[in-house]
Structure formats: structure tokens, C-alpha cells
Amino acid sequence: MTVSPDRPAVAVDDLHAAEEAVREQGLRLTSARRLVLQALFAARGPVSAEEIASGLNGRLTASDLTSVYRNLETLEGVGIVRHFHAGHGPGRYVLEGDREREYLACEVCGRVEAVPPETLDPARKAIASATGYAVRFAHFPIVGRCDDCAVHSG
Amino acid sequence: MTVSPDRPAVAVDDLHAAEEAVREQGLRLTSARRLVLQALFAARGPVSAEEIASGLNGRLTASDLTSVYRNLETLEGVGIVRHFHAGHGPGRYVLEGDREREYLACEVCGRVEAVPPETLDPARKAIASATGYAVRFAHFPIVGRCDDCAVHSG
Numbered sequence: 001m002t003v004s005p006d007r008p009a010v011a012v013d014d015l016h017a018a019e020e021a022v023r024e025q026g027l028r029l030t031s032a033r034r035l036v037l038q039a040l041f042a043a044r045g046p047v048s049a050e051e052i053a054s055g056l057n058g059r060l061t062a063s064d065l066t067s068v069y070r071n072l073e074t075l076e077g078v079g080i081v082r083h084f085h086a087g088h089g090p091g092r093y094v095l096e097g098d099r100e101r102e103y104l105a106c107e108v109c110g111r112v113e114a115v116p117p118e119t120l121d122p123a124r125k126a127i128a129s130a131t132g133y134a135v136r137f138a139h140f141p142i143v144g145r146c147d148d149c150a151v152h153s154g
Numbered sequence: 155m156t157v158s159p160d161r162p163a164v165a166v167d168d169l170h171a172a173e174e175a176v177r178e179q180g181l182r183l184t185s186a187r188r189l190v191l192q193a194l195f196a197a198r199g200p201v202s203a204e205e206i207a208s209g210l211n212g213r214l215t216a217s218d219l220t221s222v223y224r225n226l227e228t229l230e231g232v233g234i235v236r237h238f239h240a241g242h243g244p245g246r247y248v249l250e251g252d253r254e255r256e257y258l259a260c261e262v263c264g265r266v267e268a269v270p271p272e273t274l275d276p277a278r279k280a281i282a283s284a285t286g287y288a289v290r291f292a293h294f295p296i297v298g299r300c301d302d303c304a305v306h307s308g
Contacts, residue, residue: 135297144290
């Protein structure tokens with residue numbers, strides 16, 4: 001289910017634009033796909049396939065988990081959706097927006113935060129300078145302890 | 155199979171010391187456990203359960219994958235072994251050494267590199283300063299493109 005990070009991204013601003021983009025990519029806009037898109041917009045942030053299938057805990061219509069995974073994969077294949085891995089938790093899915101985001105995940109409380117890439121540019125430069133590695137924290141986020149948990153766990 | 159990163163670490167220098175440590179932790183030194191320890195020393199670096207079960211591609215006796223996983227988990231529970239997650243690949247296992255290591259994984263060629271923590275201290279400081287997150291790259295390594303792959307993939 002890995003999608004190349006180099007596939008073209010299709011930024012969509014709202015549900016209507018997302019539905020148009022699905023059709024423009026030559027896909028049928030099935031009710032299952034519409035539900036997945038609706039959930040991604042309603043979530044207003046990274047969301048797991050399980051959360052989508054549950055209808056975001058009852059806020060939307062619940063759907064079949066296998067179907068959700070299949071549709072997320074299809075939407076990711078055409079660049080409308082992408083996923084990242086937040087530590088041990090399930091994969092998280094987001095809509096392609098008009099701006100790139102990188103992520104931090106707290107291994108204690110499970111919090112996931114999105115930051116604009118410029119926030120992590122100093123870290124990126126320090127890593128490149130020390131190791132030669134070029135890093136984007138978009139697919140594999142930084143996993144650590146958030147400021148709250150770092151304080152309380154010493 | 156997650157083990158707390160705060161469990162005590164038992165550093166072992168050679169196979170004999172590792173076998174002693176197993177007994178000191180109140181575990182039986184079964185032939186399956188001895189094989190796992192032997193493979194971890196023979197590998198001289200991070201190794202997957204699959205590689206251990208294959209006998210490191212025929213260099214050692216092959217064993218049952220389920221048994222390898224179970225014994226790795228047991229050895230990790232008492233602090234002799236630990237694992238980390240290198241991107242999409244399988245978990246990698248290492249013996250606890252007398253020095254902490256952090257890891258970098260290349261998402262293109264699959265290379266995994268161990269570095270002493272001081273190498274990543276500047277990156278750690280840059281991340282803390284920008285986000286408040288306290289990060290060790292020991293359990294979830296930095297995933298990016300190594301210097302060779304970064305050059306060739308642009």
C-alpha cells in the first residue's frame with residue numbers, strides 16, 4: 001500500500017473540489033468514496049481508516065473498514081490523499097492541501113501535530129550536516145515526547 | 155510487542171556474557187535462545203527476525219520464525235535485546251551494548267546506520283527549540299535518503 005512520495009499531488013480545498021478531482025482522475029464518484037472524502041474533510045486533520053469507518057465516532061455514517069482502506073488507497077494513487085506513519089499507531093490519512101505539512105507524534109500521549117516544513121528546516125539542516133541524510137518528516141514523522149509529556153515524564 | 159523504553163538495559167559484550175545474563179534473569183538457556191543470541195552477535199548490527207530465522211542466509215542453523223519472535227520478545231522483556239522500526243521494513247533487533255545508539259534508515263536503498271547519540275544532538279536541540287519535542291532516534295529512527303541516494307534521486 002506504499003505510494004511513491006513522488007506521485008503528483010492534487011490539492012483540494014473543499015468537498016466539492018475533491019469530488020471534481022475524483023472525476024477528473026477518471027474515477028467513479030461512488031457513495032463509499034464520497035463518504036471517505038466527507039470524513040477526511042470533517043476530521044480537519046490526520047485520521048485513521050478505523051476512525052473513518054466508524055463514521056468519526058458516529059458523526060457520519062459508518063462504513064466497512066475494508067472498503068475504506070481500498071478507497072483511501074485508490075484516492076492516494078491519484079494524489080488526492082496521502083498517509084503517514086505515526087509511531088506504533090495506525091496509518092493516518094490526510095487530504096493533499098495546497099501546502100506541505102510535516103508531522104510530530106508523541107509516543108506517550110499519542111498526540112499528532114502538523115507543522116509547516118520551515119519549522120523543521122533547522123533540524124533538517126543539522127541532520128544533513130551531521131549525517132548526509134536528506135529528510136522530510138511527511139511520511140515518517142518525528143516520534144518523541146511532546147512538551148507536556150516530556151515535562152511530566154522527566 | 156512494545157517494550158517500555160524505560161526498562162533496564164542489560165549490556166552484554168559477548169555470547170558468553172549474554173548466556174550468563176539470560177540465566178541471571180531467571181530464564182532457561184534453551185537451544186532456541188542460544189541460536190537467537192548467536193545470530194545477534196554474528197550479525198554485528200541490526201537484524202530482522204526473518205534474517206535470524208534464515209540462519210543469516212545459511213551462515214547459522216535456520217530456525218522457526220515464530221520461535222525467533224517469541225525468544226526476541228522474551229530477551230527484550232529482560233533488557234538484553236531491543237528493537238527499532240526502520241521505515242516500512244521489518245523491525246530490527248540489536249543486543250544492548252554498553253553505549254546507546256540511534257539510527258538512520260534510507261527509504262530508497264534500505265540502508266540502516268547506527269550513530270552515537272552525540273551525532274544527533276544538534277538535530278535534537280533544533281527540534282526541541284522549534285517544537286518542544288524531546289526526541290531519541292533509538293526506537294523510531296530518522297527515515298530519509300542517505301547521501302548516495304539523495305545525490306542520485308535529486
